[in-house]
Each structure stands twice: as structure tokens, then as C-alpha cells.
Amino acid sequence: MKHTLKAVAEAVGGRIIGEDAVSVCGIASIEKAAPGDLVFVEEEKNLQAAMHSNASAVIAGEFAAWTKHSKPFVITQQPKLAFAQAARFFHFDGGWPAEIHPTTIVHPSARLGANVSIEARVIVGENVEIGEGSRIGAGSVIAADVHIGMNCTIYPNVTIYSGTKLGDRVIVHAGAVLGSDGFGYVRDAKSGKYEKFPQIGRLEISDDVEIGANTTIDRGALEVTRIGRGTKIDNLVHIAHNVQIGEDVVIAAQTGISGSAVIENNAVIAGQVGIADHVRIEQGVILGAQSGVPTKKVIRGKGIVFWGTPARPIRGYLKELAVLARLAKKE
Amino acid sequence: MKHTLKAVAEAVGGRIIGEDAVSVCGIASIEKAAPGDLVFVEEEKNLQAAMHSNASAVIAGEFAAWTKHSKPFVITQQPKLAFAQAARFFHFDGGWPAEIHPTTIVHPSARLGANVSIEARVIVGENVEIGEGSRIGAGSVIAADVHIGMNCTIYPNVTIYSGTKLGDRVIVHAGAVLGSDGFGYVRDAKSGKYEKFPQIGRLEISDDVEIGANTTIDRGALEVTRIGRGTKIDNLVHIAHNVQIGEDVVIAAQTGISGSAVIENNAVIAGQVGIADHVRIEQGVILGAQSGVPTKKVIRGKGIVFWGTPARPIRGYLKELAVLARLAKKE
Amino acid sequence: MKHTLKAVAEAVGGRIIGEDAVSVCGIASIEKAAPGDLVFVEEEKNLQAAMHSNASAVIAGEFAAWTKHSKPFVITQQPKLAFAQAARFFHFDGGWPAEIHPTTIVHPSARLGANVSIEARVIVGENVEIGEGSRIGAGSVIAADVHIGMNCTIYPNVTIYSGTKLGDRVIVHAGAVLGSDGFGYVRDAKSGKYEKFPQIGRLEISDDVEIGANTTIDRGALEVTRIGRGTKIDNLVHIAHNVQIGEDVVIAAQTGISGSAVIENNAVIAGQVGIADHVRIEQGVILGAQSGVPTKKVIRGKGIVFWGTPARPIRGYLKELAVLARLAKKE
Structure with a gap:
């Protein structure tokens, strides 16, 4: 154009x-x-x-x-x-067909908005709602009671578990899994066996979120896992049950966020970071690549970079590295 | 109900x-x-x-x-x-159809037990066996000679390579890949090129195992990769060829277990842990998040927590961290 | 045989x-x-x-x-x-049908070579080219303008985004995603919102590359992401936009390579390694498991093993670990 x-x-x-x-x-x-x-x-x-x-x-x-x-x-x-x-003025998205492909299986109770485009072999379950202008890639499976907002782009072979809600303009890349069961078990003190704890909560994703290829985000156990407006999530990220992520958060590839962690607005989380359960990452914190935050810790400080495992302010951490290198050299 | x-x-x-x-x-x-x-x-x-x-x-x-x-x-x-x-008394699993969807492609030689439910667009290969009451999610591909036990739940878009065996009540979440080729090559000393080492073993998964979304478990090279009864595996975990995992082991998200490692019963492995090839994790050991166990190491001690890379008893490791922090502060 | x-x-x-x-x-x-x-x-x-x-x-x-x-x-x-x-003399690949399954959807403009075999439910987009003897697994989605060379094996449920090029004898395991959008945004200094930076480059993969299950490789932003001849990539690896990987490189599971990094020929990269953006790993370098290379670093030394985060020659690193352990013991 x-x-x-x-x-x-x-x-x-x-x-x-x-x-x-x-x-x-x-x-x-x-x-x-x-x-x-x-x-x-x-x-x-x-x-x-x-x-x-x-x-x-x-x-x-x-x-x-x-x-x-x-x-x-x-x-x-x-x-x-x-x-x-x-x-945005120019057209780059590889020619999605403006149609519902005849091989798509849409449950009769599903409600599709105007100009929805669905590629071949998609499955749209009971009571699903897909908003105006949204596009679903080939082979994706949208389970019952899923709500997808307007102008979303779901790439091929995505799986969305039942009850998941997506806002408007959400982009989900191929192979991502949204709303899967969280990893929760109760160990029976007598038999030593693990009993599955119910994973019957939901996943809610707000407007303008982008989710990378093969990323997995679990539903809440009894509550709701939430991803806030404008948050961007890279490939192969894992987000566990009950996690609460704020707005305009950036999460790079292969980071893992454990159950019930809270990530506040504007945090920046580099790749391969590990965040344990019940951690709170406060507004605007920056976590360096591969850093790790132990269970229940609170990390605070807008614009401050934390690094290492356990994550500490980068300045002090670099000093520790320097001291150690010097000691080793003396030997 | x-x-x-x-x-x-x-x-x-x-x-x-x-x-x-x-x-x-x-x-x-x-x-x-x-x-x-x-x-x-x-x-x-x-x-x-x-x-x-x-x-x-x-x-x-x-x-x-x-x-x-x-x-x-x-x-x-x-x-x-x-x-x-x-x-368990109440019904939470989002309405699986108690039917074999007409778009399913089932090889005539496959044997399906009573009350098997298969969603749309599933492919069931030659000589596959699926036990009574098992359910296969939309878009999953079950290759030849796979055996699935009774009352299993396979979520959508799972791929199971040929010859893989699953016990009873196994749950496999969306996007998981079971029985893929291991990562094995022989370098030609003359040409410098890598020749693929044969990956013709199998994968066997026992009863009551749960496998997370987008997790990958490789078949054995010449032998069998085994996952023991009751073991629970989170999302995006990687388990390499020939690995032997015992019973009631817990493995959190994004952990990777390299070729021929052995994880004994009741071990607890946190997220993003790396276990090198030929490692042995003995009964009841607990590995902290992001810890790493170098090649051929044996980690021993029921109920003892190991942390860091290389993984060491957490007490000593925390002391090391404290000493280092103090030295850096003095500067 | x-x-x-x-x-x-x-x-x-x-x-x-x-x-x-x-x-x-x-x-x-x-x-x-x-x-x-x-x-x-x-x-x-x-x-x-x-x-x-x-x-x-x-x-x-x-x-x-x-x-x-x-x-x-x-x-x-x-x-x-x-x-x-x-x-190789013996036949181990689980009986691929030497046919194009009737449920495959092939765009009329696609060009398929002799003896191409395509399993059920595959989608082959506009202008796709698939070379002689290549095989596509069930449920895979090959978007428009993809070029696949001769004798490739694409396992089930793979997604290949538009414009991606694969050489000859490339093997892609189940669930892999090739050519997805890179993770690039521009933050609006006024609104604080992230605007998607165009991801309109391509992905090119040379001959004899093998790609593991659920691995993701992004297209270039404006340029081309390249994987060189003979390179072997394990499961759940992430390769970001604009990365350049040389020939005969080995990359083990769960490693992540950030945007615009360069990995030269014959490098060996163990599992869970993190390589930041704009890093250069020179010829024949060996990176130990879980090591991390910070942004823009150059790592040099054929046959030298680097370990830790930040990655340093393993000898010095082991000495640092020993010094620290001794200090902690003295306390």
C-alpha cells in the first residue's frame, strides 16, 4: 500500500x-x-x-x-x-483469509463477531465468544466458554483451555498454551502419594498483551491468574497458577514465574529469570537475565537492576564478583 | 452434582x-x-x-x-x-464429549476400549491401543504402536511419537511432546560433521503421572526412558533420552534433565534446575530452584536441600553467600 | 532389512x-x-x-x-x-505413509516435489515449495511462501511462519515453531506504552540442521535470522530475532539466545545457557551448562570451556568456587 x-x-x-x-x-x-x-x-x-x-x-x-x-x-x-x-500503515501479516474456513468446527452456541477470520482445522467450543476482527490460526483449539476480544490474532496450533478470557488486540503466537492446569498437589502423609489439588480457577488476559511462541500460562487453582494491559511476554515463558502480572510489564524468553507471585506495573524481567512462589516484584524493578528471586521475597526499587541468585542490587553483586575474582587470582 | x-x-x-x-x-x-x-x-x-x-x-x-x-x-x-x-466428587473438566468425533482419523488396526472419548481432528495411528475411559483432546497426534492405559486424559495438540507407552490415569497437558528423538550425535573426527546417533529406544510412563503443557520427554537412544508411578512434571520441562525417573518425584517448571540421569523415588526438584548427563539424584533429595548438578555427580541425602551450581547443601551455600557479601561490603 | x-x-x-x-x-x-x-x-x-x-x-x-x-x-x-x-541401513522411522493424505489442505499454488509425503490434517499455504522426498507430520501448519528443501522430516504439530526457508535434510521435531515474531517493542516515552517494532524479516535454516521438540526460532526484525549447515538444536531452545548461528554448532536443551547474537562455527553450547543480545561466541568455544554471557560480550578461545554467569574460563571459575568454599568453612 x-x-x-x-x-x-x-x-x-x-x-x-x-x-x-x-x-x-x-x-x-x-x-x-x-x-x-x-x-x-x-x-x-x-x-x-x-x-x-x-x-x-x-x-x-x-x-x-x-x-x-x-x-x-x-x-x-x-x-x-x-x-x-x-x-502499521503497510500490510505485513502474511495474508490471513477473510473467511471462516469450511473445515473449521464451530459449536452452534459460539458467537462470532463481524469480520472474524478463522483458518483451517480450528476447533471452537461451546459458548465461545470471538470479537469483531479477530483471527484464529490453523489448528488452534479454543475450548468451551473462552472469550476472545476484538482484533486479536491467535497464531496456529495454540490451545486455549476452557473459561479463559482475552481482551482486545491480544496477540498469541503459535504453540502457546493458555489456561492449563496449575502444578498443585497435596501429599498424603500416610501413603506418600500426591493428590491433585483442584485447578478450577481461570486465566484472564487484558488488552494489548502479546504472548510468545510455546509459552504456557496456567489458570488459577481456585482463583484467577491475571495478565495486565500492555504486558509483553516472550517465547517459552512459564507463568504458574494465581500469578498476578500488572500493566506494561516486559518478560523475556524462558523466564518462569511460580504460583501466586505478583509482578507490579512496568517491571522489566530479562530472560531465564526464576521467580519463586509468593514473591512480589514491585513497580518498575528490573531483573537481570538468569537472576532468581527466592520464595516470598519482595523486590523493591523503581529502575533498580537486580542480578544473581538470590537477586541483589547489581552494584553490590558486581562488587562481590570482583572480590571473588581477586581472591582466586592471589592463590 | x-x-x-x-x-x-x-x-x-x-x-x-x-x-x-x-x-x-x-x-x-x-x-x-x-x-x-x-x-x-x-x-x-x-x-x-x-x-x-x-x-x-x-x-x-x-x-x-x-x-x-x-x-x-x-x-x-x-x-x-x-x-x-x-x-473429585464434583465435575470440573469442561465437558468432554463422550464420543469419537467424526473428524477423528483412527487407523483400522487401532484398538479403543469402552467409553473412550476422542475430540475432533485427532489422529490415531496403526496398532495404537487406548484403554477404557481415556480421553484424547482435539488435534492430538498419536503415532503408531502407542499404548495408552485406562482413564488417561490427553489434552489438545499433544504429540506422542511411535511406540510410547502410558499407564493408567496419566494426564498430559496441551502441547506436550512424548517420545521424540533424543539429542545424540557422533562427531566424525575427519569431516567435523555430526552424524545422528540412532534414537530407536522407547518412552514408558507409569500410572498416575501428570505431564505439564509443552513439556518434552525423549525416547531412549537404544534403551528406554522411564517415568515412574505417581511422578508429577510441570510445564516446559525437558527430559532427555535414557533418563530413569522413580516414583512420586516432583519436577517443577523449566527444569532440564540430561541423558541417562537417574532420579530416585520421592525426590523434589524445583523450577529451572539443570541436571547433567549420568547424574544420580538419590531418594528424597530436594534440589532448590535454578540449581545445577554437573555430569556424573551423585547427590545423596533424604530431605536435604541442595542449592546453587554446582549444587551443594543449602546451609553451606548460604554461608558462602554471606561471607562473600561481607567481604564485598568491607571494600 | x-x-x-x-x-x-x-x-x-x-x-x-x-x-x-x-x-x-x-x-x-x-x-x-x-x-x-x-x-x-x-x-x-x-x-x-x-x-x-x-x-x-x-x-x-x-x-x-x-x-x-x-x-x-x-x-x-x-x-x-x-x-x-x-x-542408516535399517529402517526405523515408524512408517510414514508415502502419500499425500486426503485430509491435507494444499493451496493450489504450492509446488510439491516427487515422493513428498504429507500426513493427515496438514495445511500447506500459498506459494509453498516442498522438495523431493520431504515428509510433513500430521497437524503441521506451513504458512505462505515457506520453502522446504529435499528429504526434510517435519514431525507433527510443527508451525512454520510465512517466508521461512529450510535447506535439505532438515529435521524438525514436534511442536517446534519456526519464524515467529521476534520480541521487539519501542516504549513511547510519553505514554509509557510499548509499541510493537515490525518483525518482518525472515528465518533461513541451512542443510542438515536438526531442531528439537517445542523449540522456537524467531524471524528477523528487519533482517534474517540464520542457522548454519549441520547445526544441531535440542528441545525447548529459544533463538531470538536476527541471531546468526554458524555451521556445526551444537546447542543443548533450554538454552536461550537473545537478539542479534552471533554464534560462530563449531561452538558447543550446553543446556540452559543464556546468551544476551549482541553477544559474539567465537569459533569452537564451549559454554558449560547454565552459564550466562552478558550483553555485547565477545567470548573467544577454540576448545576453551567457559562456565558461570558471567561466563569465565572454567579453570578460574573453579578456583573461585574453591576459595569461597574454604572461606565459608573457616567461619
């Missing part, structure tokens, strides 16, 4: 230097750009490369406003953000 | 204080309980909350026998266990 | 001691061998066991050339490699 640079600049809130009637039809990296593409520059050192690229226009920060321009520029305070927003 | 409290108390081996004809129809947490629900109390401090809840009856320990009761109580030595057992 | 030992010996480049007309029809471990089986011995101490086994012949190193033999031997410099190569 072609647009004038003017239209793009208006949408992303930038101002144009140069020819605003030039038409653009895609985005690209500076190295790969072809005529018609938009590129972006965040740091001044990359400005020359962008100007010499084949791109038709460049999105850049204020630093670029004073240079001599060989092609049109869109100047904005957040060029990478503007680039991401501009990308 | 409604039951009298008397029937429930008999089934869980408790004695009733108060009205035993009261009827109950579900279980709930104290906070969420509605009339008709049963709740449970493990610690005396929660007794008042239970009594003031909307629940119709309370399961509690002996400590509750002497209080003045505002509603009927079931007194038992293990109240949480009794609550879990009571939950 | 039966072969004479002579034919096998020629194929694996070994010489026979004893009767070369004996016929063999399979491989096995020494413990499990039955008449007709081939076994192998790498270490002299296992020679007696092999000779007393029920196997019909033994593959062994030069050390076995001078013993008195009770059964025929194939002598070779790399007996385990020869055993693996011999295994």
Missing part, C-alpha cells in the same frame, strides 16, 4: 524536511532499503548511511534537522517509535 | 460436627465461596474467615473441633488433602 | 575379522541385542560384554583387532560413528 510521506508524517506526529509528496510503500533496515522504503535513524552516527541508502525517506531525531538532506526526512522526538507506528 | 455433607465426609474419612444433611455442590476458596460450596482451613488463624464466608461447610483440622461453629464442619487430620479428594 | 556384514563394513569403511557373510538386520545396545543385531564397543573394557552378547557382529576400534573373537568384528577407527552410519 502506497502512502504519501505527508500522510505518514501526520500519523506519527513528525514534521517533514524536503519533498512531502514522495510516496512510500514499506519500511526496511538501512542496509536492505529499496526505493519506496522508509528507514529510521536514532543516532547521529548512522545519518550518513541512511542518506546514502536506497530508501525514499528517512525518519530521524532533531539532530538531523540541521544537516543538508539528500532525500526527504521526517523529524520527530522518538524516531524508532515513529518508524514502528509507520509500519 | 449435589451431595450431602455426610457422603463427602465418609469419602474423605472425616467426622462431621453439626448438621450432616446439608447439601454441597462444589468447592471454592474462602474469598470466593458461595452457598453450596465447601472450603478448607489448614491453619487456625483462617478459621474465623471460613466461618464468616458464604460456604455451606468447612473442612478443617482437629484444632477446629473445639470452637463454637456457625456452620457444619468436617474434621480431619489432613484438611487440604480432604478438600482435594472432595473436589 | 537384512544386509551382509560385508556390505555394512564397506559402507562404514571398516575391515572385517571373521565371517563376512553373516547377515545383520538391526542395531542394538549390548544389553538388548538379539541375533541379527550389530553392536559397538568404544572402550576395551566393554569388549567381553559385547562378545558375550546375543549380537551377530560387533563394531569396534583397533584395540579389538588382536583379541580372540567369538563372533565377527568390524574394525574401524571411529566405532561409534560407524555404528551410527550402519543404523
Whole structure:
């Protein structure tokens, strides 16, 4: 889809230097750009490369406003953000069919909104509700009483257990499992056998959440597991029963969050982090990769980076590493 | 399904204080309980909350026998266990159809027991055997020569490779992969290329095992990978070829167990633990989260907690952490 | 399938001691061998066991050339490699149907080579190309514009996102997800919300790569994620957008590789390793299990083992552990 640079600049809130009637039809990296593409520059050192690229226009920060321009520029305070927003103008999602494929099995009690698109071999259970404009990928299984909001994208081979609720614009990547039973057992003191504790709670996911491939999120045991608005979850993450995750939290790949942990808004959790049960990660805390938070701990401090197992403020942790290295060297 | 409290108390081996004809129809947490629900109390401090809840009856320990009761109580030595057992009286599993869905593809040589229920789009291969009362979720693929025992529950989109054997009452959550090839190669010293070592063994899973969502368990290379009776495995766990796991072992999410490791009965393995090849974890050992056991190590000591990488008794490990922190502070 | 030992010996480049007309029809471990089986011995101490086994012949190193033999031997410099190569003579892959199952949905624009075999319920999208002799397992979803080379094996319930390219002889185990969106967002400094950064690059996988069950590999953001020839990847591994992996790299289970990291040829990466973004692991480096490499680090040294987080040469790391243990003991 072609647009004038003017239209793009208006949408992303930038101002144009140069020819605003030039038409653009895609985005690209500076190295790969072809005529018609938009590129972006965040740091001044990359400005020359962008100007010499084949791109038709460049999105850049204020630093670029004073240079001599060989092609049109869109100047904005957040060029990478503007680039991401501009990308939405163009169509990249691989041609989902605007139809309900005849091989889909939809329970007669299910309610589908307008413009819902369902690929082949999807199973939609009893009383399922799918909101306007949502798309379900091939082979996905949506169990009974699931509610999916508007404009969601569920990729292929996803499994959503019964009763799970998704808000609007939720993206779920292939192979993810939502609302599975939590890992809860009671050991019989006499026989030594583990009896399954009931896992009859639900999973609720708010608007604008993205969930990575093969990630698993369990339903609550008796209560509700919750993922807050705008939270982004990478691939192969595990989130256990009763976990409460706030808004705009970022969780990188292979992190595991144990039962009843609470992660407050704006926390940033790197990859392979382990968070034990009943832990509380307070607002804006940053957990470094592979760090571990032991059971019931509270981690506090907006913008403070914690690292190691048990997780401690990174400054002190780096000092510990340095002391230890020095001692070993002396030997 | 409604039951009298008397029937429930008999089934869980408790004695009733108060009205035993009261009827109950579900279980709930104290906070969420509605009339008709049963709740449970493990610690005396929660007794008042239970009594003031909307629940119709309370399961509690002996400590509750002497209080003045505002509603009927079931007194038992293990109240949480009794609550879990009571939950079985009520039906929570989201309405599996008691049928073989017409879109299922069952090889003519497969043998299905009575009351087997198979959801849509399942594939059942040659010579597969599925025991009485077992249920297979939509989209699952059961390859040739798989044997599934009685009353098993296989959730959707599970893949079971050929020749795998499951005992009775095994639960497999969505997306799990059972019996995949192990990770074994021989490096050609001349070409430097890796040649695949044959992965032609099998996987055998005993009775009452539960396997979490997206967990993977490999078949043996030339031998058999075994999971013992009553063992519980959480989500995203990896179990490699030739591993031998005993009975009543608990393995939390994202733990990885390398080739030919042995985990003896009653071990408890927390999340994100790494166990290298040919390790032996002896009876009743407890491995703390994220701990790591290097190749060929033997970890011994019933009830002893090991932590860190390499895993060591937690007492000594905590001392090491304390010493290090003190040294760093002095700087 | 039966072969004479002579034919096998020629194929694996070994010489026979004893009767070369004996016929063999399979491989096995020494413990499990039955008449007709081939076994192998790498270490002299296992020679007696092999000779007393029920196997019909033994593959062994030069050390076995001078013993008195009770059964025929194939002598070779790399007996385990020869055993693996011999295994290829026999057929172990569980009876894939040499057909395109009638329930497969193949887009009319897709191009399938000769002898392609596709199991039930597979979905093959627009413009997909599948090379001669490749096999696709039940329930897999191959999105538009995917290219699969010759003699590939895709196990069931795999999802391949649009535009992904696989070379020849690639093996992909069940539940793997290839070409999913990378984890990239731009935070809006004003609203605090995360905007999805475009993930419109591709994933390219070269010849002879094997990918484990439930592993996830993301497409590039604007560029291409690449996996080099002969690289072997275990189960539940995560590989992020823009990662470049060289040839003959080995990556064990549950390892995570963050965005834009580079892993050079012949690196060996154990299980649960974490590699941060923009890291470079140089040729032939060995990373021990659970080690972690912080952002932008370069790890260099062919054949050197690194361990710990942050990863350091294992020698120094073990010394650090010893020093710390000693200090703690003194207390």
C-alpha cells in the first residue's frame, strides 16, 4: 500500500524536511532499503548511511534537522517509535483469509463477531465468544466458554483451555498454551502419594498483551491468574497458577514465574529469570537475565537492576564478583 | 452434582460436627465461596474467615473441633488433602464429549476400549491401543504402536511419537511432546560433521503421572526412558533420552534433565534446575530452584536441600553467600 | 532389512575379522541385542560384554583387532560413528505413509516435489515449495511462501511462519515453531506504552540442521535470522530475532539466545545457557551448562570451556568456587 510521506508524517506526529509528496510503500533496515522504503535513524552516527541508502525517506531525531538532506526526512522526538507506528500503515501479516474456513468446527452456541477470520482445522467450543476482527490460526483449539476480544490474532496450533478470557488486540503466537492446569498437589502423609489439588480457577488476559511462541500460562487453582494491559511476554515463558502480572510489564524468553507471585506495573524481567512462589516484584524493578528471586521475597526499587541468585542490587553483586575474582587470582 | 455433607465426609474419612444433611455442590476458596460450596482451613488463624464466608461447610483440622461453629464442619487430620479428594466428587473438566468425533482419523488396526472419548481432528495411528475411559483432546497426534492405559486424559495438540507407552490415569497437558528423538550425535573426527546417533529406544510412563503443557520427554537412544508411578512434571520441562525417573518425584517448571540421569523415588526438584548427563539424584533429595548438578555427580541425602551450581547443601551455600557479601561490603 | 556384514563394513569403511557373510538386520545396545543385531564397543573394557552378547557382529576400534573373537568384528577407527552410519541401513522411522493424505489442505499454488509425503490434517499455504522426498507430520501448519528443501522430516504439530526457508535434510521435531515474531517493542516515552517494532524479516535454516521438540526460532526484525549447515538444536531452545548461528554448532536443551547474537562455527553450547543480545561466541568455544554471557560480550578461545554467569574460563571459575568454599568453612 502506497502512502504519501505527508500522510505518514501526520500519523506519527513528525514534521517533514524536503519533498512531502514522495510516496512510500514499506519500511526496511538501512542496509536492505529499496526505493519506496522508509528507514529510521536514532543516532547521529548512522545519518550518513541512511542518506546514502536506497530508501525514499528517512525518519530521524532533531539532530538531523540541521544537516543538508539528500532525500526527504521526517523529524520527530522518538524516531524508532515513529518508524514502528509507520509500519502499521503497510500490510505485513502474511495474508490471513477473510473467511471462516469450511473445515473449521464451530459449536452452534459460539458467537462470532463481524469480520472474524478463522483458518483451517480450528476447533471452537461451546459458548465461545470471538470479537469483531479477530483471527484464529490453523489448528488452534479454543475450548468451551473462552472469550476472545476484538482484533486479536491467535497464531496456529495454540490451545486455549476452557473459561479463559482475552481482551482486545491480544496477540498469541503459535504453540502457546493458555489456561492449563496449575502444578498443585497435596501429599498424603500416610501413603506418600500426591493428590491433585483442584485447578478450577481461570486465566484472564487484558488488552494489548502479546504472548510468545510455546509459552504456557496456567489458570488459577481456585482463583484467577491475571495478565495486565500492555504486558509483553516472550517465547517459552512459564507463568504458574494465581500469578498476578500488572500493566506494561516486559518478560523475556524462558523466564518462569511460580504460583501466586505478583509482578507490579512496568517491571522489566530479562530472560531465564526464576521467580519463586509468593514473591512480589514491585513497580518498575528490573531483573537481570538468569537472576532468581527466592520464595516470598519482595523486590523493591523503581529502575533498580537486580542480578544473581538470590537477586541483589547489581552494584553490590558486581562488587562481590570482583572480590571473588581477586581472591582466586592471589592463590 | 449435589451431595450431602455426610457422603463427602465418609469419602474423605472425616467426622462431621453439626448438621450432616446439608447439601454441597462444589468447592471454592474462602474469598470466593458461595452457598453450596465447601472450603478448607489448614491453619487456625483462617478459621474465623471460613466461618464468616458464604460456604455451606468447612473442612478443617482437629484444632477446629473445639470452637463454637456457625456452620457444619468436617474434621480431619489432613484438611487440604480432604478438600482435594472432595473436589473429585464434583465435575470440573469442561465437558468432554463422550464420543469419537467424526473428524477423528483412527487407523483400522487401532484398538479403543469402552467409553473412550476422542475430540475432533485427532489422529490415531496403526496398532495404537487406548484403554477404557481415556480421553484424547482435539488435534492430538498419536503415532503408531502407542499404548495408552485406562482413564488417561490427553489434552489438545499433544504429540506422542511411535511406540510410547502410558499407564493408567496419566494426564498430559496441551502441547506436550512424548517420545521424540533424543539429542545424540557422533562427531566424525575427519569431516567435523555430526552424524545422528540412532534414537530407536522407547518412552514408558507409569500410572498416575501428570505431564505439564509443552513439556518434552525423549525416547531412549537404544534403551528406554522411564517415568515412574505417581511422578508429577510441570510445564516446559525437558527430559532427555535414557533418563530413569522413580516414583512420586516432583519436577517443577523449566527444569532440564540430561541423558541417562537417574532420579530416585520421592525426590523434589524445583523450577529451572539443570541436571547433567549420568547424574544420580538419590531418594528424597530436594534440589532448590535454578540449581545445577554437573555430569556424573551423585547427590545423596533424604530431605536435604541442595542449592546453587554446582549444587551443594543449602546451609553451606548460604554461608558462602554471606561471607562473600561481607567481604564485598568491607571494600 | 537384512544386509551382509560385508556390505555394512564397506559402507562404514571398516575391515572385517571373521565371517563376512553373516547377515545383520538391526542395531542394538549390548544389553538388548538379539541375533541379527550389530553392536559397538568404544572402550576395551566393554569388549567381553559385547562378545558375550546375543549380537551377530560387533563394531569396534583397533584395540579389538588382536583379541580372540567369538563372533565377527568390524574394525574401524571411529566405532561409534560407524555404528551410527550402519543404523542408516535399517529402517526405523515408524512408517510414514508415502502419500499425500486426503485430509491435507494444499493451496493450489504450492509446488510439491516427487515422493513428498504429507500426513493427515496438514495445511500447506500459498506459494509453498516442498522438495523431493520431504515428509510433513500430521497437524503441521506451513504458512505462505515457506520453502522446504529435499528429504526434510517435519514431525507433527510443527508451525512454520510465512517466508521461512529450510535447506535439505532438515529435521524438525514436534511442536517446534519456526519464524515467529521476534520480541521487539519501542516504549513511547510519553505514554509509557510499548509499541510493537515490525518483525518482518525472515528465518533461513541451512542443510542438515536438526531442531528439537517445542523449540522456537524467531524471524528477523528487519533482517534474517540464520542457522548454519549441520547445526544441531535440542528441545525447548529459544533463538531470538536476527541471531546468526554458524555451521556445526551444537546447542543443548533450554538454552536461550537473545537478539542479534552471533554464534560462530563449531561452538558447543550446553543446556540452559543464556546468551544476551549482541553477544559474539567465537569459533569452537564451549559454554558449560547454565552459564550466562552478558550483553555485547565477545567470548573467544577454540576448545576453551567457559562456565558461570558471567561466563569465565572454567579453570578460574573453579578456583573461585574453591576459595569461597574454604572461606565459608573457616567461619
